[in-house]
Structure formats: structure tokens, C-alpha cells
Amino acid sequence: MTRISKEVNLKRVCVAQKGNKHYYPKTVPRKRESMNYIHAAILLIIIIIHFGLTEDWIQLFGLYSFVIVFYYSICCVYRLILFIYELRHSNSRYKNNYQWILKAAFYFRPIAIIFLIVHTFYLTFYVTRHGFPKLQNDYWLLFVPFLFILHRFTALEDFPINDSLNISKDKGLDYGSGMAYSFFYGYLNYMLDKAGEPNKNLKEMMQCYESQHKIEFEVYKIFILIPKSLICFESVNSGSHLMDMCSTLPEKKITVAGVRDRVYKNSVYSIKHPASNNVYYVCTEYATPLKTFKEVVKHNTAHTDYYNRHKNDILLQFYLTLKQILERNKMDSMCELVFYEDRDGEKAHHDVGRILLSKIAEIKKSENSKDV
Numbered sequence: 001m002t003r004i005s006k007e008v009n010l011k012r013v014c015v016a017q018k019g020n021k022h023y024y025p026k027t028v029p030r031k032r033e034s035m036n037y038i039h040a041a042i043l044l045i046i047i048i049i050h051f052g053l054t055e056d057w058i059q060l061f062g063l064y065s066f067v068i069v070f071y072y073s074i075c076c077v078y079r080l081i082l083f084i085y086e087l088r089h090s091n092s093r094y095k096n097n098y099q100w101i102l103k104a105a106f107y108f109r110p111i112a113i114i115f116l117i118v119h120t121f122y123l124t125f126y127v128t129r130h131g132f133p134k135l136q137n138d139y140w141l142l143f144v145p146f147l148f149i150l151h152r153f154t155a156l157e158d159f160p161i162n163d164s165l166n167i168s169k170d171k172g173l174d175y176g177s178g179m180a181y182s183f184f185y186g187y188l189n190y191m192l193d194k195a196g197e198p199n200k201n202l203k204e205m206m207q208c209y210e211s212q213h214k215i216e217f218e219v220y221k222i223f224i225l226i227p228k229s230l231i232c233f234e235s236v237n238s239g240s241h242l243m244d245m246c247s248t249l250p251e252k253k254i255t256v257a258g259v260r261d262r263v264y265k266n267s268v269y270s271i272k273h274p275a276s277n278n279v280y281y282v283c284t285e286y287a288t289p290l291k292t293f294k295e296v297v298k299h300n301t302a303h304t305d306y307y308n309r310h311k312n313d314i315l316l317q318f319y320l321t322l323k324q325i326l327e328r329n330k331m332d333s334m335c336e337l338v339f340y341e342d343r344d345g346e347k348a349h350h351d352v353g354r355i356l357l358s359k360i361a362e363i364k365k366s367e368n369s370k371d372v
Contacts, residue, residue, distance in 0.1 A: 039153035043146065050142045062126035062133040065119040067143050068150070072116050075156055079105045082161045093312045104160035104309075112154035160309055167313040175307065176317030179289040184325045186256075187288070190264055191222070192331045196254030202266075202334045205249045206283060209268065213246070215281050218360050222266055222335050223284035225352065226319055227342035230294035230311070232286035236269055239342075242353030243269050249283065271353045282356055289318070336363065 016023045024030040047064075054060045083105035086093075094100045108116075126133060151157070167174045172181075189195070192202045200208070203220040210216055225236065237243035245267060252264040271280045293315075297308050307314065319339045326332040338359055342350055 036153060039149050042149050043153060046142055046146045046149070050139055050146075053139050058126075059130070059133055062123065062130065064143075064146075065123040065126065066133050067147065068115065068119045069123055071147050071150075072112075072156075076106070079159070079161075082165075086161055104164075107159040109155045109158060112156060115150075115154055163306075163310060164313045167310060167317055172321070174314065174317050175293075176314040176319075177321040179293065179314075180318050180321035180325060183287060183289045184322060184329075187264070188224075188326075188331070188335065189329070190252065190254055190256075191266060192334045196252045196264070198250070198252070200252075202283075205252075205266075209249050215246075218280045218282060219336075219363055220334065221283070221363070223282060223356055223359065224322075224335060224337050225284060225286045226290065226315070226337060226339040227286070228312070228315065228340065229342050230290050230297070230315070231342065231349075232288075232291045232294070236267070236284055236286065236352055239349050240271075240351045240353035242272050242274060242351060242357075244272075245269055246281070271357060273357060274354070280357065280360060282360070284356060287318070287322075290315075 013025050015025070015028060022031070051057055051060060083101060086101050086105065087098075090096050090098065090101060094104075123133075167176070172178075194201050194204075198205075202222060206217050206220050225232075233239050235245050237245050246269060248265040248267050250265070253261040254264060256262050266283050267285055268281060268283055271282060272278075273280065293307070297304060297311060319337060323332070323337055326335050326337070336359060338355065340350070340355055342352075344350060
């Protein structure tokens, strides 16, 4: 039995808002503040110390300008390497638009551009008046923490290709991984495993459907469609000339998060083979988080630009993470993920029925090879 606290005054356990300010209980995570003012303070302290220990301020400032411009040059060389590396993905991620790749590699925050312009001008001025700044300085080690903090203050790591690389590190904190975990534990897990009423897994539900409708499924799997464009039709057969919707598998009723007898059901479709005219029956549907993700990308939200820019990275991470979850929970035998390019060069949609037929043939071939 759940243990319920006898505490009466519960105002202090809830987040409260008065005007524009939020008040958080000590145990509830609060919004992090920007570190920029701390970075600026540290940079200022380093500069004050360094100038206090040095007699020739003009030369030291010229040396600072040189170090900053040199460090930015190194960053640009690194970004050039990433630009060349990213050319391998020019078709799949950038539609062969090399201008997009350049922008993704060489984007700088305005504050970084201002720093670079100011110190480039001063370095040019210094060299024309005093010659190249001498690199000897008794306190040169102070340049190390200065550049370390400057890198973060000007957000030199904040550019699209680097964001893509961070998403691909598979730390589970990206939006794609979050969608995958929510989709599995909030939906697929209930459908594939024994849960609710009736207490049957997907294969048993499909077998019940076969008995009721006198048909046979080609495979006891649900095909989860993951179209690259995020376009999910209201019914799968809307994207095919070969498919017809039949009905649904028997309903599952599960009480979840305070909602009693929530209904879960999966659609069944028939596919007419274009060559043999044989009819194949499959259980398939779109990955519903993609529909939500498309709405997020389409509407003007605080993160729309970021999601739109990294749509392909997020979608790939959704697929890879969901695949890992299914394998880890040993449910990949009942669920086939179909991640595919759903549009051709003329923007017409590829026939989903043909894609599913090729997947079925692939599965059958794999099963036959295991039996040999």
C-alpha cells in the first residue's frame, strides 16, 4: 500500500511564481543562470593581474591581441577540418548545398566576431607602429587560463557541426533519444509485451486476429515507419497504391498514470504484390513521436531553429536509440524499425507498400538462412 504523508501545509513543496520570479523548494531543480558574468569577471581579473605585473602595457596588449588572433586561427583550421569531414554527408544532411555546410562549420557568435575584429585591427595597428610583438613574457602562463575562459565566454564551441557531433555521441540527453525512450516505455512496451487486458503479447494478439478473420500474417512483427521527411499520413495506405486498411488488432486496456482503461490498438493492412498479385497482411504504423516532432519544427517555438537545423541528427538518434532499446529488452523479434527516405528527387512519396514488401522479403531471407 502506498504510504501517504500527513503533511498539511504543502505550499512549500510546490514551485511558485510571483510576477516574473520563480520560487523553488530546496529539493526541486531550478533554472541555471548564465555563467557569462562569471567568465567576464575571471577574464578581467586575469588581465588586471597580468598588466599589474608588466611594465610595458602597450606591448602586452599587442601580445594579447596576437594570442587571441592566433587562437582564433587555430579554431578556424579545426573548423576547416570539420568542413571537409562533413562533405561526406553533403547529400544526406545538406541536400548538396555547400553554402549550408560552410555556415554550419564557420558560424560564430556575435561576441566572438567582435573580439576577433577588435583584436585584428589593434594587432595590425601595433605591427605597423612597433613591429611584431615580442613573445617573451615572464608571466606567459596567464595566457592559458585566459584563453580557456575566453573560449567559453565567446562560445567558440557553439556552431552547428559541433552540435551535430555532440548529438551523435549518444549520451541520451538529446531530443531524439528522449523521444525513443518515451515511445518505447510509454507505448511500444505495452503493445509488444504482456500487459493490461487481455494479458497477451503482440504475437498472441496477431494470432487471435488470424483466427477471427481467417487470414495469415507474413511475420509476427509490427513495422514502425520512420520517414525522413517526418510526414506521417493519417493512414499508412494513403502513402501506397498497393495497400488497403483492414481493421485493428484486438484492443488492449491498460491503466496508465491515473487514466483508467486507456485503449491501445494497432492497425492491420493488406498489401497486394504488384508482380504475383498475392495479398500480404501486416501490422504497421508510423512512429507517433515523429508527428509531434514535425509540429515542433513547423511552429515558432524557442527551439524551432535548433531543431530544424538538426532535424536529421535528431531523427537518426531516435532510430538508433530505439533500436538499442528494443535489442536490450529482447523485443526486436516483434518490432521492425523501417527508417527510410520517403521522397524521390521529384518530391513524390515512395510507395510504402513496396518498401514493406522489400522488408518482408529481407526478413524471410534472413530467417531461411538461419534455418540452414
